Amino acid sequence: EAGTALNMAQNYEHILEVLLNYTILGHGAVLATLQVYDHPWTEESPAEWWDILARWTEVPGILTDSRYYLSDLPSFRNFLFPDRLGIIHDLSSDPGVDDTMRELLHDHLGGQGGIFVPLVVGGQWIGFVGILYPQVIDFSEVELRRLMSITAQAAVAVQNRYQLDVTASRARREQLIREIANQIQAAPDVEGVLKVATRELGQALKTSRTFVHLGGFEQGKPRKPDTGPLPAADSVSAPPSEKK
Numbered sequence: 001e002a003g004t005a006l007n008m009a010q011n012y013e014h015i016l017e018v019l020l021n022y023t024i025l026g027h028g029a030v031l032a033t034l035q036v037y038d039h040p041w042t043e044e045s046p047a048e049w050w051d052i053l054a055r056w057t058e059v060p061g062i063l064t065d066s067r068y069y070l071s072d073l074p075s076f077r078n079f080l081f082p083d084r085l086g087i088i089h090d091l092s093s094d095p096g097v098d099d100t101m102r103e104l105l106h107d108h109l110g111g112q113g114g115i116f117v118p119l120v121v122g123g124q125w126i127g128f129v130g131i132l133y134p135q136v137i138d139f140s141e142v143e144l145r146r147l148m149s150i151t152a153q154a155a156v157a158v159q160n161r162y163q164l165d166v167t168a169s170r171a172r173r174e175q176l177i178r179e180i181a182n183q184i185q186a187a188p189d190v191e192g193v194l195k196v197a198t199r200e201l202g203q204a205l206k207t208s209r210t211f212v213h214l215g216g217f218e219q220g221k222p223r224k225p226d227t228g229p230l231p232a233a234d235s236v237s238a239p240p241s242e243k244k
Contacts, residue, residue, distance in 0.1 A: 002150045006157045012054035015157050019129060020056060023147040030110050030134045031057045036119070036127035036162060041082065046070065050127060053158070062109055075101045079116050082125035085144060086116035090136045105132060113137030117147060119155035126159060176204055 002022040009015045016034045020026040034054040037047035049069045057063065070076060078096035079086030088094050090113060091106040105111045111132030119127040129151055180200045187193040202210030 003153050006150075006153050009157055009161075012158065012161060013056075015154050015161070016054040016056055016129075019150060019154055023150050024115075024139055024143045025129070025131050025147070027139075028133060028135070029056075029131050030059060031055070031063060031130075031132040033063070033130045034127070034158065035130060036158065037125070040124040040126055041080075042125070046077075053127075053162075059110065073101055073104065074098070076116075079114075080118070080128060081116075082118050082120055084118075085148065086128075087137070088114040089138065110134055115147070117151045119151065119158055121155045121159040126155065126162075129154070180204070 002018055005018045005022070006015060009018060012034055016025075016032060019034075020029075020032060025032050032055065033052050035050045035052050037050050039045065039047060041047040047070060049067055052063075052066050052068075055063060075096060075098040079088060088097060088105075091097055091102055091111055097105075105114060109132055112135050113133040115131045115137070117129040117131070118125055119129065180197070183196045183200060184193050187196050198210050
């Protein structure tokens with residue numbers, strides 16, 4: 001039933017919902033997250049950070065960040081494994097938990113026990129599922145094996161969804177580049193080109209202020225940039241020779 005539900009999942013939230021419904025994730029957890037690394041983690045090349053793709057919690061607002069860096073939370077290494085669960089029975093006393101990790105998981109997020117389940121697809125360790133419980137945990141081997149088995153199926157669903165998202169993002173980016181290039185080519189002069197580039201790039205990058213400085217060469221030497229005040233938002237600046 002879990003496998004069928006995962007095959008029908010339309011997004012990361014649905015995948016996490018399946019894990020909540022069919023594993024110990026839903027047994028009194030205070031927080032559950034689905035997370036992927038910046039690249040598949042190997043012994044030679046550990047991940048630098050991970051992104052949260054989906055989260056579930058009964059306490060809205062307790063986890064607002066979407067990206068975490070391993071350098072900021074080094075003791076996570078003690079509980080992240082590609083081939084087995086990482087289990088923290090008691091966050092307040094586990095010797096593998098440093099003060100920074102305890103402050104985040106225990107003091108801020110309200111966890112007392114935690115489980116980290118690897119997401120592995122085709123031998124590649126792409127991320128993990130993190131679960132926090134408000135009490136000291138002690139689950140049976142049967143429950144833990146079921147969690148590992150269903151999460152292994154969920155990893156495939158996550159990878160497929162992630163690849164679709166990457167492909168769609170690349171297509172949107174290429175379409176945007178084509179649209180901007182077409183508008184730039186249709187501009188009647190250099191100042192028009194700069195105006196279009198300033199406006200469209202500003203909108204694409206969602207910036208509140210955009211300006212362009214067009215430099216030039218004089219007798220084989222680069223022209224020094226204007227040191228005056230910045231132009232107004234969405235404005236352009238071209239040297240006199242270009243304006244002519």
